[in-house]
Amino acid sequence: MTDAAESPRTNFIRQIIEADLASGKHKRIATRFPPEPNGYLHIGHAKSIVLNFGLAQDLGGTCNLRFDDTNPHKENVEFVEAIKADVRWLGFDWDDRLYFASDYFEQLYDFAVELIKKGLAYVCELSADEMRAYRGTLTESGKDSPYRNRSVEENLDLFARMRAGEFPDGSRTLRARIDMASPNINMRDPVLYRIKHGVVHHQTGTAWCLYPTYDYTHPISDALEGITHSLCTLEFEDHRPLYDWYVDKVSVPSKPRQIEFSRLNLEYTVMSKRRLTDLVSESHVQGWDDPRMPTIAGLRRRGYTPASIREFCYRIGITKSENMVEMAMLESAIRDDLDAHAPRRMAVLRPLKVVLTNYPEGQVEEVEARNHPKDESMGLRRLPFSRELYMDRSDFEEVPPKGFKRLIPGGEVRLRNAYVIRCDEVIKDAAGEVVELRASVDMETLGKNPEGRKVKGVIHWVSAQHGVSAEVRLYDRLFQVATPGAGGADYRDDINPGSLEALTHCVLEPALASAQAGERFQFEREGYFVVDPDAMPERPVFNLTVGLRDTWGKGKK
Template sequence: MSKPQTPAAANFLRPIVQADLESGKHSKVVTRFPPEPNGYLHIGHAKSICLNFGLAQEFGGDCNLRFDDTNPAKEDQEYIDAIKRDVEWLGFKWAGQERYASNYFDQLHEWAVHLIKSGKAYVCDLSADEAREYRGTLTESGRNSPYRDRSVVENLDLFARMRAGEYADGEKVLRARIDMSSPNMNLRDPILYRIRHAHHHQTGDKWCIYPSYDFTHGQSDAIEGITHSICTLEFEDHRPLYEWFLANLPVPAHPRQYEFARLNLNYTITSKRKLKQLVDEKHVSGWDDPRMSTLSGYRRRGYTPASIRNFCDMIGVNRAGGLVDIGMLEFAIREDLDANAPRAMCVLRPLKVVIINYPEGQVENLELVRHPKQDMGVRVVPFSRELYIDHDDYQENPPKGYKRLEPGGEVRLRGSYVIRAEQAIKDTEGNILELHCSYDPDTLGKNPEGRKVKGVIHWVPAQDSIECEVRLYDRLFRSPNPEKTEEGGSFLDNINPDSLVVLKGCRAEPSLRLATQEDRFQFEREGYFCIDPKNSQPNAPVFNRTVTLRDSWGQ
């Protein structure tokens, strides 16, 4: 298989890791990919996956897959299973078994008690609204909670009763005692534990208090001995809090956090909350709808793991951020499929053609190469008196520059003969039902001197072609910035009504009967396509368009 030739962009973390190994600071690189199991992974996660697994792979280290499962009300086993499939599909394998932050709940609870005993945590009775008021603003300091000075004994008792289930959700929280006047809002006595009477997918009903994400994340890294804790830039302001926890707890290691710019892709939504809204409100058919920015959606649409990994290499890893053109992602898949996808013919809007001077009952099995540059062998396409071409490939009054069939005009059928349009058979309303053509038997595989043929069109045999459905997918949003709307508007207002066009009664060449779910094809002159794994039936395939042939990026 050919590999895309586009060079990788810079990765500012690579020399940091290299220097840490050369200096002896670390003898082995250990990274982690820590998704929350509250939705499916999207293209932004792919950048983090390729970064964390890629660095570990490059430097002979390990990368853990850890589910940060601290909010059971929004988590589900379905999401866990989907995340594992997506990581494996991208071509990566995590070290050992997958891990869960919930594996560390006992240890985290012990550390919470340690902070209480050290006078650095307290139980607070403020409501959520009151806590927001006391927290202050970016320009005004916060105020101490009236419960901040509870004694160690009282806090230990209240925290134990929280764990025992004596209080309702939201009635009390455990907070760190840090600094309500800190300019960093994350250090203004953040929440460590909340009461949440919810069944957990891993721990069942053992707990009714759950640690916050901030209290869980850094300590989980410490427990696993993570050497390079890589996060997106929105966690930069959280780093001082993580470091405060590590400094005030008897943790086994002190991971160093590094931040990189998240992927911002135009025409795309990557908020899991909004992606879930699209699914729940049935604007799409599911998390794996081929129009979604989820990895499951891209996989169903026919994207390859190699193309997504190459895209992540192309955009690089930096701290500057910026908006990435979705055309760059489409370029990556187009480049991969151009090199590796076999060619085939499929007529999307069939027009029957009768070759009036071709012998009735005669069939020629023509051999067409499966790829013009790769040695993929040949496929057999039977040629006989009746065939199909695309309706758009015949026009009675064509525009200037038209290079397909017109009355009295000639074209070459791909890998076959030159044909001439003789007569269009129409219904009473003037719609063309059938086209009668003649063929030149001396033009198979050659172009006689003096014969000028305007163009080449694709075709399929009438008798042996496969009737199929073709789904033409386009960008889900019509605006480069879907979240930018008029006042009072919603990102839903930017949904592209033409993001899916379903064509029934299409006709594909016979070789596509052998197509499997993993196969991708270039339908000549139409784009790149794959079998839809959900909607296809035996002898009734559905083909999804992965991407068009035309490239808009880098021109």
């Protein structure tokens, strides 16, 4: 359910539906979300989920979840369950309205028989290549199939024998008899049924060897379910005359109104399910829920919240204009959410040891830190402070660049929530690498700045004695360019080789040892992170969700 902070945004589809309700055309709206179970849902599907379920919720209607499962070669139960989990995670529910297009296979077959009896469908024996040749082009009409004028009786007999399994795959199809000269190629006698032997459907098993096409099944399923407004993306606009034709020609109980809107195009990723499948099957990523994937499962594992994705969908809006959405808009939505809700913690991702030479050996004290700088209700925590600490390597420069405000030889910084320290000595290994800093601590500066003293830099730290060893995975954009595969190039060539950096020697403050999978935090001065499902009590694993600010193409801090 969307919360009160997410007031509904108006759009042209909402205005159409509200007008239909106000005029009395419909007393109650019914929408549906109709995914094909041939892959995991991505952020583009989230836009449709938020639209369909959100409109029904806001306007007192219903929204069905229906799987358009007409292609058993590519579908399976894993995808069905993943889709259900994603819809629920986004905050929506279909109650008792879970359907499969395969629920209607018998009715769809009967409707096909009805079309045959009306002289509106025929069994065709053209091969797929021949059918393409007969179809014509955008500028040339198609040609009638030599089987187009078969008698009703012959077509009924052949269609029954197709169902009985008498014919091999590809030898016959059932086609609608519409208009081979139509300027809309979709209307040039499209295929209604094809033969598929030797497949096990995830819902119907081996009961059928004859499967309806998506274009035939989809509008009739909507009509059988009493859908009032069939909302789909713009690539189906040219299919609308065909969908209306099917609904008009068979005896379905209702006639849905189809309204199209622009699909989501997002920078630095691909939204084609075929390409996403390739990324998984070719091991460019580590699965459908890889945090670099634009799948809802991947975004969830990366630490995105349902509220942030809903908010992103509201921000981009619903229009008929095709456009490319900046990745920064998605990142801004999660950054805003986590800034308000994520507790703060300290984590040193690239540790450099610091020994406070004037701090008593064996002494441990606790300093107080706020869990959130803007939300006092989140309370305080106590951090152990000791003689040996870890700071981040990026916070020390032996030869500082201009404007560097952190620790340098002879310079001072404040340790966040603790003391001011001064770097007195730099220890290097045989290769000349800095391995340790010796520093002195000003014991009069706990939580305060003495008058007249200027310390510009504040850095985070973790007690070496009490810190928790962890792995932190830094995820970047999966592609190096905004539009992968532009100009006909292979989109794989645009994969970012540095999209994942696994840091295995990170040190975190002790409170993070008990963090559970899915918990989100801001690592102070680093970004927002989430506990990965791979994490174990003895070995925490955190994923970078998003940085504290947009640094893409601007260099790191």
